[in-house]
Amino acid sequence: VEGITKESTQEMIDKVLEVYPEKGRKKRAPHLAPNDGVSSCVKSNRKTVPGVMSARGCAYAGAKGVVWGPIRDMVHISHGPVGCGWYSWGTRRNLMSGINGVTNFGMQFTSDFQEKDIVYGGDKKLKQLLEEAKGLFPLAKGISVLSECPVGLIGDDINAVAKQSAKELDIPVIPCNCEGFRGVSQSLGHHISNDTIRDFIIGTREFAEPESPYDIALIGDYNIGGDVWSAKALLEEIGLNVKATWTGDGELDRIAATHTVKLNLIHCYRSMNYMCRVMEEKYGIPWLEFNFFGPSKIKESLRAIGERFDDRIKENVEKVIAKYDPIMQAVIDEYRPRLEGKKVMIYVGGLRPRHTVGAYEDLGMVVVGTGYEFAHGDDYERTSPEMPVDTVIFDDASEFELEKFAHQIKPDLVASGIKEKYVFQKMGLPFRQMHSWDYSGPYHGYQGFPIFARDIDMAVNSPTWSLIKSPF
Numbered sequence: 001v002e003g004i005t006k007e008s009t010q011e012m013i014d015k016v017l018e019v020y021p022e023k024g025r026k027k028r029a030p031h032l033a034p035n036d037g038v039s040s041c042v043k044s045n046r047k048t049v050p051g052v053m054s055a056r057g058c059a060y061a062g063a064k065g066v067v068w069g070p071i072r073d074m075v076h077i078s079h080g081p082v083g084c085g086w087y088s089w090g091t092r093r094n095l096m097s098g099i100n101g102v103t104n105f106g107m108q109f110t111s112d113f114q115e116k117d118i119v120y121g122g123d124k125k126l127k128q129l130l131e132e133a134k135g136l137f138p139l140a141k142g143i144s145v146l147s148e149c150p151v152g153l154i155g156d157d158i159n160a161v162a163k164q165s166a167k168e169l170d171i172p173v174i175p176c177n178c179e180g181f182r183g184v185s186q187s188l189g190h191h192i193s194n195d196t197i198r199d200f201i202i203g204t205r206e207f208a209e210p211e212s213p214y215d216i217a218l219i220g221d222y223n224i225g226g227d228v229w230s231a232k233a234l235l236e237e238i239g240l241n242v243k244a245t246w247t248g249d250g251e252l253d254r255i256a257a258t259h260t261v262k263l264n265l266i267h268c269y270r271s272m273n274y275m276c277r278v279m280e281e282k283y284g285i286p287w288l289e290f291n292f293f294g295p296s297k298i299k300e301s302l303r304a305i306g307e308r309f310d311d312r313i314k315e316n317v318e319k320v321i322a323k324y325d326p327i328m329q330a331v332i333d334e335y336r337p338r339l340e341g342k343k344v345m346i347y348v349g350g351l352r353p354r355h356t357v358g359a360y361e362d363l364g365m366v367v368v369g370t371g372y373e374f375a376h377g378d379d380y381e382r383t384s385p386e387m388p389v390d391t392v393i394f395d396d397a398s399e400f401e402l403e404k405f406a407h408q409i410k411p412d413l414v415a416s417g418i419k420e421k422y423v424f425q426k427m428g429l430p431f432r433q434m435h436s437w438d439y440s441g442p443y444h445g446y447q448g449f450p451i452f453a454r455d456i457d458m459a460v461n462s463p464t465w466s467l468i469k470s471p472f
């Protein structure tokens, strides 16, 4: 990128680090680096330095908000004080089909811990709650129990309660020990949840649908703003049978039958690579990473998926690409002239900071910095080749660091989350929320790209910005 060199990026990083006390500086330094284009060049998945404002979530968030919450035909209990359940209710925009209370249970269930539950234990209350949930919603296929911090701190045995209640109520009750304090971010919550799905769901029940050679599962798509519906329609258009979706708009029976598919297709590697590895080892199911953001990556991914199947699917892939190419080109023709050369700085969770790069590039934009809240080394390895060399890569960045970077690299758009949004908008910078799609979506697949392009144009070229005096 013009004006960005390894030296200029390193200089910018050094300047940001200057304000930290020595100990903090030493700890933060390895998490910030210019992109070398080939390797995982920053340290990651480490404990946040105390006192540094982090945007990370907790293990409970990774379990409730990310992995379990989107399964629509189960009741998900936030076990502990009321706040965790309340503040995680509906905020991730994992859309659900079905009828609320009948075939989907997108509601808030909480055991609402009080002082006496902390002192005397909450097991009795949990048992009663499970009975009430089953009584009120007899059509729920199962119940997950997602522990908040105090449950682990006081040593309640939710596993024993779940086991007993499952028997008495004749319904799967799945205990998930995802107390918020575990690990260093929401990432461990993903892992713990993957493990409980492995232990309590996969292969536990019959699923009455004949098997076909085109059975696949869509892994790591959470139906944010309808993403699953767009991706599923596209995979079906090339002739595949999407037997299960993990976990966006997910159904217990289908998820349980995933060990019978022929291929696992994984979008969000960070949150679900564990499950793909388990199914590969245990059931011999191969898996393939793919990317449905923007026509270039979609095309590449469709061809790679086609390679795993017979000529019928390969031909379908080419037909589908030929059908959508002109439609996507029309979108590009409309928006690219308005966005060409505009600079984007990205900061999201564990996948999108690399997966969305191609979509911006399809619109002629340049990504001038990217980073993750909680990615691991294998994510950064996959990020380097996607990003222009020498651009800044940041791990578990603080608001201060992001603000300083923005002052230096002067992006035309910041693509991050609600915690960042108003900081940058008040600086006079266009902003899009890349967790929730800013209440828009879908962004996945061919259905998603025209919406993405429109939203980005709307943000960058809004006349509002000419009315605000930016401090830089």
Ligand code: ICE
Pocket: 062, 066, 092, 186, 222, 268, 269, 270, 271, 348, 349, 350, 351, 352, 353, 434, 435, 436
């Ligand atoms: Fe995966 Mo916000 Fe999803 Fe990713 Fe994950 Fe989270 Fe969503 Fe973000 C998610 S599962 S909730 S694609 S935890 S937007 S890693 S941080 S980039």
